Amino acid sequence: MSLNIDTNKSWELGVLLIPGYNLAEMSHIIEPLKVANHSLGHALYEWKLFSLEGGPLVSSCGIQVHTLPLTSGPILEQLDALVICASHEVYQLPLKSFIKPLKQLGDNNTMLGGVGTGAYYLYRAGLLDDCRWTIDHRHLGDLRHQGATPNRAIFNVNNNRFTCQGGSTSLDMMLHIIHLHHGKSLAITVAEEMNCGVLRTPKEHRLDNKISPYGWPNSLQQVASLMENNIDEPLSLSEISGYAGLGKRQIQRLFKVYIGISPSIYYLEKRLNHAHKLLFESELTVEKIAILSGFSSLPSFYKCYKKRFGLPPLKARHQKALMWSA
Structure with a gap:
């Protein structure tokens, strides 16, 4: 299995939002979990929203959500996974403040993920060194010139890390994680409920979408x-x-x-x-x-x-x- 997931207990996900995050990408992370809970008839999946400081945070389309501060130690320790949803302006973001808590989560063997440019935070924290990963396609070339090794796959799930290129690929990634956690049958049920006709694999490339x-x-x-x-x-x-x-x-x-x-x-x-x-x-x-x-x-x-x-x-x-x- 590509992720360290205990299939005998509920799974709690933290979604770390960066100012200017994509609301649709956040929904693609949470909605499949909600649909899975409804299909199973009980809360297998739970989630919480975080930001660096906590409080209200505005998405790229102007919609505001309430978040918990990333420094909430006891709450963070309860997480099975944390995924970062960021904006497209990756190089204008305050990276240093995020590195310490992310490394602490990595040390606790918490699964860490990134949607679109969210993977950049994990990369800068040195948390993607031993895995296959990808990022928003607009930054692939630039990061490779810097010596990083993101690939062209629409998403990657391996070595306790999960990353995708953003947009609809965040839904593909979550369906794959649900399959790894609870089996193919549930993943198909969720995909059908969300009108997603195909369970795509990490080997798919962005060219198919282009x-x-x-x-x-x-x-x-x-x-x-x-x-x-x-x-x-x-x-x-x-x-x-x-x-x-x-x-x-x-x-x-x-x-x-x-x-x-x-x-x-x-x-x-x-x-x-x-x-x-x-x-x-x-x-x-x-x-x-x-x-x-x-x-x-x-x-x-x-x-x-x-x-x-x-x-x-x-x-x-x-x-x-x-x-x-x-």
Whole structure:
């Protein structure tokens, strides 16, 4: 198990709010726990809101909530976990005041998490040195230049730490934690209640969110549909150009403007995501999955899949099976 969770007792979470925090992200942390309690018929999960000084704290959208001070020793000691919800202006925040209490919680083996830029506090306190972690995508490059090692996963849950890139990924992360704590059945129930259609895993990357048809012109949607409907026998750019009635340069320009990547990378991502889905939702052999995903060479499929998801296909399937059977 990736977190030290006692499944035989209730679980108390502290949510540490930073001025200008995202209200939706805070809700994505708390609401799944409330829904889980309602589904179970008893209070398995409890939560408290904290800030550095305590008292009323205003979110980025101007809504105010009441918080307890982070210095409330006895209350902090009762927490099983603390997650930090911060603003986007990570470098303008008073870091020093937070480091001591966070280190004390870490010394007490309290689970520590960060939503979006919240992970920055844990990083600066030296509490992410031995785990995989991520942060708001806008700070990935900058932090890597500083020598930090955040990754592109939408969330990470390991070594008593849990971090996500923010936004809707905080809901993905909490559903995963509920699964680790109380089983897959409860996680699915909560996801269904919250109209969340997919239980995403830590191996998902932000690129899946970035590529969205909303606001695309009809010409780009037509090209995307051609790719979507020709996964097993990929079309060349010339063929797509002919079917869509668009010039190749025009297609490349549409992808650059609206998606930010080339048509070939987009197409490859679609094929790999299709393979990823088949790998975990079918009993097909890897060889068959490679063919159905448009790969004529098995070594090429292995290489592309590992680069995209971090593990070879067979190992990824094995680890996924172990995770869901836990």
